[in-house]
Amino acid sequence: MQRFKDKFALITGGTNGMGFATAQQFINEGGSVIITGRSVETVNKAVEQLGERAFGIVSNAGSIKDLMNLQQEVGKYTETIDLLFANAGYGKFAPIEYIDEAFFDELFNMLVKGPFFTVQQILPFMKNGSSVIFNTSVATEISMPNFSIYSAAKSAVQSFIKTFATELTERRIRVNGISPGHIKTNIFNNTGLNPEQIDEAVQNIIPTIPFKRQGEPSEVASAVLFLASDEASYIHGAEIKIDAGISVVG
Numbered sequence: 084m085q086r087f088k089d090k091f092a093l094i095t096g097g098t099n100g101m102g103f104a105t106a107q108q109f110i111n112e113g114g115s116v117i118i119t120g121r122s123v124e125t126v127n128k129a130v131e132q133l134g135e136r137a138f139g140i141v142s143n144a145g146s147i148k149d150l151m152n153l154q155q156e157v158g159k160y161t162e163t164i165d166l167l168f169a170n171a172g173y174g175k176f177a178p179i180e181y182i183d184e185a186f187f188d189e190l191f192n193m194l195v196k197g198p199f200f201t202v203q204q205i206l207p208f209m210k211n212g213s214s215v216i217f218n219t220s221v222a223t224e225i226s227m228p229n230f231s232i233y234s235a236a237k238s239a240v241q242s243f244i245k246t247f248a249t250e251l252t253e254r255r256i257r258v259n260g261i262s263p264g265h266i267k268t269n270i271f272n273n274t275g276l277n278p279e280q281i282d283e284a285v286q287n288i289i290p291t292i293p294f295k296r297q298g299e300p301s302e303v304a305s306a307v308l309f310l311a312s313d314e315a316s317y318i319h320g321a322e323i324k325i326d327a328g329i330s331v332v333g
């Protein structure tokens with residue numbers, strides 16, 4: 084399929100995981116992609132892997148300075164963005180007693196301010212028929228210990244799906260979200276856990292997943308591309324769960 088021939092996507096946090104998988108599929112279907120990430124190394128490596136229709140911007144979703152530069156940086160590559168996937172982020176989890184203001188601000192800056200100002204800054208590039216997709220989380224539905232700040236931040240993003248959809252209807256920009264369950268990515272890499280601890284945490288999670296496996300980033304990418312495609316032309320203000328049913332099966 085070539086659903087995105089001559090289309091341009093901006094994918095924040097496109098150097099790895101779901102963002103990278105979405106970039107790969109978008110390019111495979113004829114499009115061009117700009118990805119962001121926090122370091123020159125990760126961005127350059129991903130752009131190299133993605134090929135000649137990929138471009139990279141080093142931009143920290145938690146930095147207001149970087150967010151305010153985004154428009155200028157994106158303008159170097161394209162005048163139009165057809166898909167904006169606001170995806171950048173990581174998880175950080177701690178009991179209520181251990182959370183200080185720096186922890187709180189780190190997550191809210193990256194996960195709430197980041198997507199808000201990314202969309203605000205990129206709106207001038209978005210025309211009739213384009214699409215914004217936010218990445219939320221199953222953590223908005225399932226209460227888990229140590230997730231207070233992460234879940235609250237993702238719930239704020241869920242709210243953006245509705246308010247942005249309302250505000251952007253007139254401009255014919257569709258706004259939707261995806262809510263992933265447990266997906267096999269580097270999500271735990273910023274938690275301070277070592278590889279053995281991460282593996283143990285994952286092994287403890289797997290029996291709780293109805294399909295008894297983590298999701299693949301490509302399984303999320305397929306849903307993002309569906310929402311961005313003309314096949315989803317009547318879908319607006321919605322959120323698709325990609326969680327093997329964990330939020331309803333329990």
Ligand SMILES: NC(=O)c1ccc[n+]([C@@H]2O[C@H](COP(=O)([O-])OP(=O)(O)OC[C@H]3O[C@@H](n4cnc5c(N)ncnc54)[C@H](OP(=O)(O)O)[C@@H]3O)[C@@H](O)[C@H]2O)c1
Pocket residue numbers: 095096097098099100101102103119120121122125126142143144145170171172173174193218219220221262263264265266267268269270271272
């Ligand atoms: N994996 C899951 O189970 C799961 C479930 C629900 C929701 N999510 C959400 O899915 C999104 C993508 O995460 P992932 O699971 O695909 O993890 P991942 O493999 O670690 O990928 C995260 C991506 O975001 C980038 N990134 C992280 N912090 C950033 C920042 N401050 N500014 C710009 N880019 C940043 C990373 O790039 P650099 O390292 O190059 O900066 C990387 O490209 C996140 O919003 C996460 O909260 C994940």
